[in-house]
Each structure stands twice: as structure tokens, then as C-alpha cells.
Amino acid sequence: xxxxxxxxxxxxxxxxxxxxxxxxxxxxxxxxxxxxxxxxxxxxxxxxxxxxxxxxxxxxxxxxxxxxxxxxxxxxxxxxxxxxxxxxxxxxxxxxxxxxxxxxxxxxxxxx
Amino acid sequence: xxxxxxxxxxxxxxxxxxxxxxxxxxxxxxxxxxxxxxxxxxxxxxxxxxxxxxxxxxxxxxxxxxxxxxxxxxxxxxxxxxxxxxxxxxxxxxxxxxxxxxxxxxxxxxxxx
Numbered sequence: 442x443x444x445x446x447x448x449x450x451x452x453x454x455x456x457x458x459x460x461x462x463x464x465x466x467x468x469x470x471x472x473x474x475x476x477x478x479x480x481x482x483x484x485x486x487x488x489x490x491x492x493x494x495x496x497x498x499x500x501x502x503x504x505x506x507x508x509x510x511x512x513x514x515x516x517x518x519x520x521x522x523x524x525x526x527x528x529x530x531x532x533x534x535x536x537x538x539x540x541x542x543x544x545x546x547x548x549x550x551x552x553x
Numbered sequence: 554x555x556x557x558x559x560x561x562x563x564x565x566x567x568x569x570x571x572x573x574x575x576x577x578x579x580x581x582x583x584x585x586x587x588x589x590x591x592x593x594x595x596x597x598x599x600x601x602x603x604x605x606x607x608x609x610x611x612x613x614x615x616x617x618x619x620x621x622x623x624x625x626x627x628x629x630x631x632x633x634x635x636x637x638x639x640x641x642x643x644x645x646x647x648x649x650x651x652x653x654x655x656x657x658x659x660x661x662x663x664x665x666x
Binding site: 445447450476481482483484485486489499531532533541542543544545546547549 | 557559562587589594595596597598599602642653654656657658659
């Protein structure tokens with residue numbers, strides 16, 4: 442069954458620590474994305490990658506980093522430089538231009 | 554500066570009636586529009602889309618209307634069912650940047666049995 446897997450579903454982090462969110466897809470999609478959802482603000486693009494070993498900053502990339510070493514995987518690291526990291530993070534993929542995304546089920550990150 | 558706006562944060566509709574969710578956009582470069590549905594603690598799922606060369610697209614109970622001159626689109630759900638209760642996101646993209654989709658803030662729909 443093809444899809445996108447995000448893990449973990451819930452994540453707690455202490456202030457000042459980096460944390461990595463996992464995103465794996467077996468849809469053979471070239472493009473992958475990370476979005477952040479905050480109440481009343483919809484989904485905001487953090488980073489996206491159109492091909493392996495290439496990625497671009499989205500609208501709110503500060504305090505985040507990504508890698509795309511494999512087509513299937515697009516992990517997101519939330520660094521200690523991110524001022525307000527508590528949010529719901531969504532990973533998505535698409536086969537290309539003009540086609541709807543497939544989303545994962547999300548990771549809720551809470552900084553304690 | 555939101556390029557995609559959904560001015561109604563919430564909407565309540567009786568089961569069996571029509572639900573109309575509205576979306577406005579500011580960027581005239583947008584040429585592809587999508588609607589996503591999201592249940593709590595889950596990722597959004599793609600619902601329906603429309604290209605700017607059309608003014609209407611239907612898929613079962615869901616119809617999207619596009620008024621380019623007004624930079625407005627709407628999603629109609631007829632008849633509404635309790636399982637339609639979810640947050641609906643309007644989204645848009647454009648030719649030179651299809652890989653960057655801009656999402657609106659969402660409208661929470663409650664369908665009352």
C-alpha cells in the first residue's frame with residue numbers, strides 16, 4: 442500500500458535541543474515538501490525538494506534544515522534556532538507539476 | 554500578506570443541505586486551484602481541483618466554481634453529510650511554480666445531523 446509515513450506522531454523536545462522528524466514515501470514521487478500548521482494560519486511551506494540532492498527554502502525556513510539523500514526520504518531537523526517550534530508538521534509528496542499532494546498523517550512537536 | 558484567503562473560519566450546515574465554502578485570492582498569476590479536506594490529527598487529503606481555463610469542475614457531491622474576474626472560488630457540497638465535517642483548505646499554484654502551493658487558513662465545516 443503506497444503512501445507517506447511520518448514518525449513519530451507525537452514528539453516532545455526540551456528547549457535548546459535539535460530534533461529530527463522523519464518522512465518516508467513509497468509512491469516514487471520526485472517532489473517532497475514540509476509544511477507547518479498553526480491555528481488560524483493554514484499550512485506554511487518550510488522546505489521543498491524537487492529531486493534527490495536538491496532542496497529549496499520555503500516561506501519559513503529559518504531554524505529548520507533538511508536533506509534529500511534518497512528519493513524516498515526527506516527528514517526535517519528543527520534546530521534550537523527555531524524560536525517557536527511547537528506546531529503540527531506535515532510532510533507531502535507529489536509526482537510533479539499541477540498535481541495534488543499526498544500528505545502524511547503529521548507529527549505534533551511540543552517544546553517543553 | 555495572505556495570497557489565499559478563506560474569510561470564514563467556521564461554517565455549520567444541516568445534514569442534506571448545501572455547504573458553500575468560499576476562497577479569495579490576490580495573485581493573478583495563480584492558474585491552478587485545489588481543495589483539501591483535513592480531519593483532526595491527520596494529514597490533508599486532496600478533494601478536487603480546477604484549472605483557470607475552466608469555471609466549473611464536478612466530482613460527485615463536490616463542485617468547485619471559479620470566477621477569475623473576481624479572484625474567487627467556491628466549493629459546493631450537495632447534499633452535506635456528517636462525514637463531511639472537517640477543515641477545508643483552499644490552495645493555489647501557478648505555471649512557473651507548480652511545486653509551490655499556497656494554502657489558505659482553512660474553514661472548519663460542521664454538518665449537523
